[in-house]
Amino acid sequence: MVAAQPKRSPLHATHEALGARFTEFAGWLMPLQYTGAIEEHLTVRTAAGLFDVSHMGRLEIRGRDALALIQKVTCNDAARLRDHQVQYSALTTERGTFVDDLTIYRFREDHFLLCVNAANREKDARWIREHREGEEAEVYDVSDQLAQLALQGPAASEILQLLTDVQLDHIRFYWFEQGEVAGVSCLISRTGYTGEDGFELYVPVDSVEWVWNRLLDAGHAAGLRPCGLAARNTLRLEARMLLYGHDMDETTTVWEADLGWIVKLEKGDFIGRDALRRQKEEGLHRKLIGFEVHDRAPAREGYPVLIQGRVVGQVTSGSYAPFLRKNIGLTYLPIEHTTVGTRFQIRVREREVEAEVVPTPFYKRPR
């Protein structure tokens, strides 16, 4: 079997011209870095970075029963959303585990946009369609019609305001507006995956190169630089934002991933509700925790995790954290070892290094 060619972003040639180094991620060839992962990470923490995240999947749900369908397949309470509000949630299996995690954008009660993980785009669309029982609602995959940019960092708002008449200080965190950026009609969402203030822009593919270039020009003086997936990964880890397929998947429940704040058992029935209620009553056996390594060696994904000499799991995400300047990561631990301050060991090649459960997020932006 010949491996399928990875998909390319509509900005691929633009990234090449900027000297990007590329990496394959979830079937896409995307920029890994332009100048350097650490420099790009610090740029987002101190000024602003522009990411092409067009690989993300974008699904629309339209129809009279759009809200009811979303309520059935997700565990957070989408009924609490008002028009133009965004919610972080999960598509859950009957076992209360993750089909995917996602953000839900409400235009109106009969029209939503779901932003899902690139690798899960087809699976999610199929899952939602399969669980439609009488609901009058259609699922449309609009991923190929829209590109997606993330403008992230403390200077993001000031930079974007140079190119739009939309009053950005009126868009609160996890809300969105529709408006023009550099003359192009976009969805402007105050969301992100970096732990910083910032925006995600959903842009028609044929205009995205124009918007990308205008943003980089307008923001250059304020320190805006293009950033790749390497920085995106270390930024999200410092902010303890989970990555599907690494930190959680169809084998881990929403409680275990310590995302209980997106589980609303009282909202009415949804797929996985019974399992999640049962697990809440019976208690957890394991939970995802954040750790710091007391060693200069980074503890990477897949490295064995030990308690009293016994392997109890493995690192799900782990890296050198460029802003915090230490080695951090995430792992599932038996519930009795999850309190902050608990010591355990991680096997780094032939060595066992000391690690400690620490409070998360590792990084919280100053307000």
Add this chain to the structure above:
Amino acid sequence: MATYPEDCLYTREHEWIRVEDDVGVIGITDYAQEALGDIVYVELPSVGDHFSQGEPFGNVESVKAVSELYMPVSGEIVEVNEDLAESPQLVNEDPYGDGWMVKIALSDPTELETLMSASEYEEYVREEKEK
């Protein structure tokens, strides 16, 4: 643009060695550090450790990946670059200078004949890039 100092010899795994009086200074090439990206950790052996030619002697880690280091020649470690513990980015900044990794007392200097010259390595890198 990668550089290839003439006073070094090179391996196919992108280490360099500079020999003076049967002691070789070893590091990774500019091409290797560039390919790895920002280096955050270098794991090195201890003084007194013995290695054979081609044997792994440590690891170099960037934000994204771990790569093994391979001995260009056989011998005994006589010094390691302690500065890399605190400042692994020296490998990026000055791969042939302050970013050196270990010094080794060569046990068989004839092994040097198996390594590439600067011009041979430059040609080798060119071929690697075309792959």
